[in-house]
Amino acid sequence: MSEFYPIAAAAHLTGISLDTLRAWERRYQAVVPKRAGRGRLYSEEQIQRLVLLRRALAQGHSIGQVATLADRQLRHMLEKSSSFAGEKPAARARASEDILIPVWRALERFDTEATHREINRLAVAIALPTDFVYQVALPLMRRVGKLWHEGKCSVAQEHILTRHLASVLTSFIRAYSRTNTAARVLIASPSNERHEFPILTAAMLTAAAGLGVIYVGADLPAPDIVLAARKTNADVILLGLSTPPDPNTLGELHYVERKAPRRTALWLGGAPELNLKKATGNSRWRLLQDFSALERQLRALVARS
Amino acid sequence: MSEFYPIAAAAHLTGISLDTLRAWERRYQAVVPKRAGRGRLYSEEQIQRLVLLRRALAQGHSIGQVATLADRQLRHMLEKSSSFAGEKPAARARASEDILIPVWRALERFDTEATHREINRLAVAIALPTDFVYQVALPLMRRVGKLWHEGKCSVAQEHILTRHLASVLTSFIRAYSRTNTAARVLIASPSNERHEFPILTAAMLTAAAGLGVIYVGADLPAPDIVLAARKTNADVILLGLSTPPDPNTLGELHYVERKAPRRTALWLGGAPELNLKKATGNSRWRLLQDFSALERQLRALVARS
DNA sequence: TTTTATTTGTCAATGCTTTGTCCATGATAT
DNA sequence: ATATCATGGACAAAGCATTGACAAATAAAA
Numbered sequence: 097m098s099e100f101y102p103i104a105a106a107a108h109l110t111g112i113s114l115d116t117l118r119a120w121e122r123r124y125q126a127v128v129p130k131r132a133g134r135g136r137l138y139s140e141e142q143i144q145r146l147v148l149l150r151r152a153l154a155q156g157h158s159i160g161q162v163a164t165l166a167d168r169q170l171r172h173m174l175e176k177s178s179s180f181a182g183e184k185p186a187a188r189a190r191a192s193e194d195i196l197i198p199v200w201r202a203l204e205r206f207d208t209e210a211t212h213r214e215i216n217r218l219a220v221a222i223a224l225p226t227d228f229v230y231q232v233a234l235p236l237m238r239r240v241g242k243l244w245h246e247g248k249c250s251v252a253q254e255h256i257l258t259r260h261l262a263s264v265l266t267s268f269i270r271a272y273s274r275t276n277t278a279a280r281v282l283i284a285s286p287s288n289e290r291h292e293f294p295i296l297t298a299a300m301l302t303a304a305a306g307l308g309v310i311y312v313g314a315d316l317p318a319p320d321i322v323l324a325a326r327k328t329n330a331d332v333i334l335l336g337l338s339t340p341p342d343p344n345t346l347g348e349l350h351y352v353e354r355k356a357p358r359r360t361a362l363w364l365g366g367a368p369e370l371n372l373k374k375a376t377g378n379s380r381w382r383l384l385q386d387f388s389a390l391e392r393q394l395r396a397l398v399a400r401s
Numbered sequence: 402m403s404e405f406y407p408i409a410a411a412a413h414l415t416g417i418s419l420d421t422l423r424a425w426e427r428r429y430q431a432v433v434p435k436r437a438g439r440g441r442l443y444s445e446e447q448i449q450r451l452v453l454l455r456r457a458l459a460q461g462h463s464i465g466q467v468a469t470l471a472d473r474q475l476r477h478m479l480e481k482s483s484s485f486a487g488e489k490p491a492a493r494a495r496a497s498e499d500i501l502i503p504v505w506r507a508l509e510r511f512d513t514e515a516t517h518r519e520i521n522r523l524a525v526a527i528a529l530p531t532d533f534v535y536q537v538a539l540p541l542m543r544r545v546g547k548l549w550h551e552g553k554c555s556v557a558q559e560h561i562l563t564r565h566l567a568s569v570l571t572s573f574i575r576a577y578s579r580t581n582t583a584a585r586v587l588i589a590s591p592s593n594e595r596h597e598f599p600i601l602t603a604a605m606l607t608a609a610a611g612l613g614v615i616y617v618g619a620d621l622p623a624p625d626i627v628l629a630a631r632k633t634n635a636d637v638i639l640l641g642l643s644t645p646p647d648p649n650t651l652g653e654l655h656y657v658e659r660k661a662p663r664r665t666a667l668w669l670g671g672a673p674e675l676n677l678k679k680a681t682g683n684s685r686w687r688l689l690q691d692f693s694a695l696e697r698q699l700r701a702l703v704a705r706s
Numbered sequence: 707t708t709t710t711a712t713t714t715g716t717c718a719a720t721g722c723t724t725t726g727t728c729c730a731t732g733a734t735a736t
Numbered sequence: 737a738t739a740t741c742a743t744g745g746a747c748a749a750a751g752c753a754t755t756g757a758c759a760a761a762t763a764a765a766a
Contacts, residue, residue, distance in 0.1 A: 103742095113727075115726065118743085120725095123725085134733080134735070135741050156409030157406070158440075158725085161405075161407060206615060251621055255618035259571075259618060270514070270517065290595070311513060312561060316560065327511045407751095418715080419751095421715060424716085439751095439753075441752085441753090463713075464715095
């Protein structure tokens with residue numbers, strides 16, 4: 097998983113121009129990538145650091161002031177200014193099921209406070225948004241779903257978990273989403289689709305890919321989706337379905353398909369069993385089987401723009 | 402660990418304009434940041450002081466009066482006159498309307514980023530959770546509800562606003578909720594009651610009163626509510642209703658009443674038109690007409706324990 | 707009540723520094 | 737050969753400080 101990115105990729109991922117990246121390195125040694133013969137190679141951590149620097153700038157700091165700060169200080173500074181209670185960074189977490197045990201313990205006791213603390217601790221320790229999705233968020237949700245089916249877990253616990261995962265995901269989204277990006281993706285789910293977690297996850301992956309995210313939430317009537325897409329000039333509308341779609345939902349999808357601007361791409365996730373072509377003929381909707389499929393689409397979109 | 406903020410960051414954090422920051426320093430030496438070559442650097446304490454000053458202004462004081470006061474005096478002054486009475490009506494009115502305009506602007510543009518930023522800024526500036534509820538959260542929700550009824554506001558905008566208000570409210574709750582408190586209040590709403598905002602507000606008021614909060618969320622089946630109350634040993638179960646309750650909901654209330662531990666108090670908010678005594682005989686449920694009624698109950702509970 | 711004085715947020719002009727971007731040139735790999 | 741990247745120089749835009757001024761709001765005086 098330890099990838100290295102050439103400077104163009106780093107620029108795209110962070111939203112910082114090539115020239116600026118080089119200028120920061122030359123003038124302040126803010127981020128010094130390793131060199132492999134013909135060019136710079138940025139590590140995953142360095143990309144993260146660049147994102148942190150970018151956020152610091154967005155909050156009014158000057159690059160000269162923050163360029164030489166350690167990552168720890170940067171994080172500390174950014175947490176302070178967002179009115180959230182800062183959490184102490186925990187020890188490096190291992191990528192295994194073990195790391196989820198404390199969360200689970202807290203949840204069993206209905207201890208909302210501890211649940212939040214443990215999830216936050218994992219988020220800080222893991223730091224990489226996509227890793228957080230695949231190693232923490234999805235496994236937790238899968239497990240709670242399974243236990244609920246077996247009657248070993250109450251809806252209350254599922255609520256508590258979802259709430260705090262959502263809180264972490266949204267803060268990730270805010271941290272990574274860019275405003276002046278090439279492409280903007282509007283993310284929502286249609287009426288009667290109340291599960292928020294899947295589309296929140298999709299929103300986070302989108303933000304992590306370096307795209308702009310307009311997250312409007314679950315349970316939204318089709319006309320409102322189209323209106324929001326128009327107002328924000330979105331390039332993609334991504335809708336999430338979790339339950340098998342009923343006729344009503346199909347109607348909503350049809351509405352969006354007819355009324356959305358022609359240039360807007362339409363993506364649909366979370367309903368692998370839905371054969372949409374059969375239902376609506378040659379549809380504009382592109383189906384995404386799972387989150388990896390979404391990631392592939394996102395990468396293609398980034399490359400295209 | 403001592404962070405310093407350049408003037409742009411200070412302005413961003415406090416919501417005070419650059420010019421005003423400089424004017425206050427020049428005219429009253431209200432806050433004199435240290436200088437590093439070509440620029441002011443505000444310390445953490447100075448940022449806090451600026452927030453205090455801003456709150457003092459919001460309550461109708463003039464900057465000349467408060468600029469030279471010590472931090473201690475400022476805090477004392479704000480505590481005494483916070484949210485209860487004694488302010489000038491004019492300043493009060495301005496504080497409760499004008500400050501919401503930026504949020505509204507952002508929402509009109511579907512700009513989730515700016516919406517969050519503006520709400521966060523208000524939260525930092527107001528700092529007192531109860532003030533935030535009465536001056537920001539409730540007015541915003543009332544207004545969005547009104548506009549939605551008039552068809553001038555989409556569900557998407559309501560979602561965006563709710564989400565970000567919820568984020569601020571939960572962070573307040575975390576900041577204020579005590580773990581080793583005398584009394585614990587479990588807060589939820591029964592099945593088919595999906596509006597989260599009212600109970601979130603109630604949770605924040607509870608936390609602000611210094612009580613322990615177990616917030617499990619909306620749309621929860623009655624057995625789960627009782628189970629959670631048992632597990633957490635809650636002293637109070639507070640349920641919120643917003644829509645007129647249907648027979649199903651009455652059944653849920655009845656279930657909770659029967660199965661909840663005898664020593665647990667049962668409070669019900671948000672349904673003033675519901676005559677519960679008529680519906681269920683001599684009920685254990687105590688009805689709370691509005692948020693002030695809730696605050697009274699909370700104070701009584703604190704005093705008793 | 708009207709008039710005068712003071713307070714206070716905002717703006718403009720000027721000069722200095724920081725910082726993002728551009729350019730010309732050269733190197734390397736597909 | 738075309739594309740990507742490095743390097744160092746150059747420059748224009750933006751940020752910040754300082755001084756001075758103005759207009760609206762507020763308080764004080766007539």
